[in-house]
Amino acid sequence: MVSVSELGYLGLGVSDPKAWHGVATEVFGMQVVSGDGRSASYLRLDSHHHRIELRTDAKDDLDFAGWEVPNEDALQRVAQQLEDGGVSVTEGTRDEADQRRVLGMIKCTDPSGILTEIFFGHPVNPIPFHPTRPISGFKTGGMGLGHILVHVPDVDASVRFYRDLLGFRVSDFTDVATPAGVIRLSFLHCNSRHHSIAFMENATAPKRLHHIMFESNALADVGTGRDICIDRGIPIAVDLGCHMNDQMVSFYLANPSGYALEYGWGARTIDDATWQVEHYASVESIWGHPQLRQLAGGH
């Protein structure tokens, strides 16, 4: 089986690109790269041309996710895996590939309706990334842009698609008992990052995206980002804490589209040769994340 190697890019429909630019530059130190008339703008955070494409769109949610494979041969083999699994695949047009700044891509829809693109050949930007505030930078490289947690109607169907057709491995499962019933989550990896995508079973959530996570190279970047949120009145949705599963120190801020951005540091990584799938009965953190602690009914 051929596996995708990393979360390469995300397309977000946003009603207020200017507000997004403000948060991206002021809190995270990302660069805004102007669009070309076909999309609103791009956000850059490493050597890639961009990692986030912002399109003006009132839905304020995920438009598409792009997963990278190493080369054209791997792209064709993933396309075959998808078709063998009964998924209809279309080849991206030259125009679409140009807009994503990639050499080639295919498109399909995942079981929860996410427009899913697989691509190879991202361009390396010869101009070094210049952060817009003094930060140490982002942990990307072979680990991709970060991770996303999405609401899906059927966690098992989503796990089967990403594991059996795109080559992901399960990191862990979480089942949280609440008075309203059990909330099921699962976390999957495609490289050493603990998870690049995670699913929370919720068929009625107003947004597909629960959050997008960006991992910093330095704890100080996260701490100063939190200071900036407090100084500028940007709401903190979940304050500082350390997750049980990926052991990331992070906080979550409310973004202009009404879901969250997680700013994290120091997560543990996965070695597939030794990793054993874990099971958690709570989303409670090792320390902190007080809003998650309340959700878990903890102390």
Ligand code: FE
């Ligand atoms: Fe997260």
